[in-house]
Amino acid sequence: MLQRATWILMMVLFSGSALRAQSNVPIISGGVQFLSSTNGGVTTFQPLIAPVVAIPIGERWLVESRATFDEFIFRENGTSGPYHALTFSSMDYLQLDFLANRHVTITLGQFLTPFGIYNERVSPVWIRNIADPPLIAGIGTRTSGSSDGGMLRGVAIEKKDWQLQYTAYFAARSGTRQFNSGRTAGARVGVFVPGPRLEVGFSYQRFLQDLHLNSWGTYVVWQPSGAPLDVRAEYAHSRGGQGYWLEGAYRFSRSRDDSSWLGRLQAIGRVQQFYLGTPSPNDVLPGADTQQVELGLNYYLPHNVRLNASGGRQFSSLGNSNVWNLQITYRFLFPLIPGSAR
Amino acid sequence: MNFRFPLSLILVGSCVVAITPAAQNPPAQQKSGVAAKAAAKKAPNESAEGEKRFETHCGRCHVPPEALSPREVKAVLRHMRVRANLTEEDQRLILKYLAP
Numbered sequence: 001m002l003q004r005a006t007w008i009l010m011m012v013l014f015s016g017s018a019l020r021a022q023s024n025v026p027i028i029s030g031g032v033q034f035l036s037s038t039n040g041g042v043t044t045f046q047p048l049i050a051p052v053v054a055i056p057i058g059e060r061w062l063v064e065s066r067a068t069f070d071e072f073i074f075r076e077n078g079t080s081g082p083y084h085a086l087t088f089s090s091m092d093y094l095q096l097d098f099l100a101n102r103h104v105t106i107t108l109g110q111f112l113t114p115f116g117i118y119n120e121r122v123s124p125v126w127i128r129n130i131a132d133p134p135l136i137a138g139i140g141t142r143t144s145g146s147s148d149g150g151m152l153r154g155v156a157i158e159k160k161d162w163q164l165q166y167t168a169y170f171a172a173r174s175g176t177r178q179f180n181s182g183r184t185a186g187a188r189v190g191v192f193v194p195g196p197r198l199e200v201g202f203s204y205q206r207f208l209q210d211l212h213l214n215s216w217g218t219y220v221v222w223q224p225s226g227a228p229l230d231v232r233a234e235y236a237h238s239r240g241g242q243g244y245w246l247e248g249a250y251r252f253s254r255s256r257d258d259s260s261w262l263g264r265l266q267a268i269g270r271v272q273q274f275y276l277g278t279p280s281p282n283d284v285l286p287g288a289d290t291q292q293v294e295l296g297l298n299y300y301l302p303h304n305v306r307l308n309a310s311g312g313r314q315f316s317s318l319g320n321s322n323v324w325n326l327q328i329t330y331r332f333l334f335p336l337i338p339g340s341a342r
Numbered sequence: 343m344n345f346r347f348p349l350s351l352i353l354v355g356s357c358v359v360a361i362t363p364a365a366q367n368p369p370a371q372q373k374s375g376v377a378a379k380a381a382a383k384k385a386p387n388e389s390a391e392g393e394k395r396f397e398t399h400c401g402r403c404h405v406p407p408e409a410l411s412p413r414e415v416k417a418v419l420r421h422m423r424v425r426a427n428l429t430e431e432d433q434r435l436i437l438k439y440l441a442p
Contacts, residue, residue: 024413024417024420025414025417026417029418029421054418054420054421056416056417056420062421064421097424099420099423099424102429102430105423107424120425121425127403127404153424155427158429158431163427163429165427194398194399221402225397303408304408333407333409333410333414335411335413
């Protein structure tokens, strides 16, 4: 299936003359990352590339896609023995967007399941501050974090002082390897206040295959314009469990353009708790009540390169452990067809 | 030859290619964040509003892009209109700021 999707994409891309002629050019963006992770004394390495392709067509259409290719390098006996590697690939989304009007965008295809903020907005490697996903990341995103179906989204009400944003979707069941999806319906509604850059939202999802499960959650994102502070928090509840994460990041400069060594530094902290409910098959949730606290540092180098280090401790009845991550991430963006951007 | 870490080799090779001068965009094509700000002064009203909206919406996750042509900016904004729920007006004004 991935091969078929790749062929379709290639055919679109190599209809070069049409794409060159239009005023918008296709772009390829994304991130490259090398992650070293030590969990409970076992160190693994994970190189990863996640390209994003965006192909505008006409004035109202957009084809966009993100795939992830990563390799998991580990020692045979955990801390000793020869190194081995497993290579993975996944299609995160491949969707067709139609900008119907100022309030509605219609999306068809495979899209990131819009539950809460992590899966759709924070998870890209060039955005997230801490390598490991939150403990509750599996709530509202089963089965794969992606959904195959249709989605409506946009800004329903746009006032000077606030906006009402919405997303509503229905997804069909799919067991195809690269387009795995659960049968679900859901919605997310958020209010964004541009002045204090405060956003508060609510998500709901009904899982409609095998077990019929409700998941719901709420989130808040706050980036005060007077301080280089970035606060994100999310709470989610499902039959399998409930929990929250709260993350704060403080840049040691009021301006993101600050090129001093201190101005490039950002301190990060995240606390999270998870309380086990009634586990269901295919839950991607911790197997016991779990608490975790992490501290980290981002260092923003020139040319969209970021160094990141974080360490923390996980407390669980299944065993406590230390978690250490070191990563370097490069964010890239090029025209998809060389020379077409001129 | 049997490569044990194929993705690692591809990534290392890509990085080597990417950092060579020939792979960089030509200077004439570059539209830095600083250049965008300088250009914004020429058309103060809409560009200033575009800068404000960039900070309000886009600045929540990232800084102004370093090297984008106006045509690339248009593609990025179409993409972000969907991703970040930008309004049509946000899209138009941020384009004025980034690609005046």
